[in-house]
Amino acid sequence: MAVNLELHLDHLQISTDLQDSIKTNLERLEEGHHDITGAHMSVKQLSGKPTVNEYEAKLTLYHKPDNIVASSRSRNIPEAVQGAFGSVERQLRKARTAVKDRRRRARKVIPSVSELPPPGPGEFDEE
Numbered sequence: 001m002a003v004n005l006e007l008h009l010d011h012l013q014i015s016t017d018l019q020d021s022i023k024t025n026l027e028r029l030e031e032g033h034h035d036i037t038g039a040h041m042s043v044k045q046l047s048g049k050p051t052v053n054e055y056e057a058k059l060t061l062y063h064k065p066d067n068i069v070a071s072s073r074s075r076n077i078p079e080a081v082q083g084a085f086g087s088v089e090r091q092l093r094k095a096r097t098a099v100k101d102r103r104r105r106a107r108k109v110i111p112s113v114s115e116l117p118p119p120g121p122g123e124f125d126e127e
Contacts, residue, residue, distance in 0.1 A: 003030050003039055010044035012055075018078055025085050029061070029092060035099075038062040041084070043077055059084040061092065065099075068092055 003026045007019070022041060030036045040060045046052070051073075057080035058071040068091045072083025 003027065003036055005038070006040040008040070008042040010042065012043055012045060012077070014043065014077055018081065021078075022081060022085075029089065033096070035064045035096070036061060037064065041081070043081065046073070055080045057081045057084040059088050061088050063092065063095065066095065068095065 005023060005026060007022070026036075026039055039062060042058045044056055046054045046056055053075055054073055055075070055077050056071055056073045057077070058069070059081075061068040068088055070084050070087035070091060072080045072087060074080040074083060
């Protein structure tokens with residue numbers, strides 16, 4: 001299932017190779033999971049004297065139960081995009097581990113029917 005990607009470039013041009021790389025990275029993050037519903041990436045050139053030759057890539061991953069947002073700055077666009085993907089990947093791994101741990105703890109807390117003790121005398125008697 002392909003992830004719906006919104007790409008906002010803020011008056012910049014990026015190569016088709018970089019666009020394909022972005023789509024490939026998103027598909028790799030989604031592979032084998034159903035918790036990602038879409039993504040939005042914004043790439044812009046920063047303004048101001050000290051950051052005139054610096055770009056910022058901001059990636060928002062629409063993820064269940066919480067969205068994941070990461071940004072990265074660099075002197076070139078592909079490096080900023082890769083940095084944002086690296087940060088999102090770390091956060092996504094952490095979120096998936098937390099969900100898996102929650103499910104594991106819930107299974108331990110709820111006993112199966114076969115593990116329940118038999119009812120005592122008069123416990124289910126009707127009055």
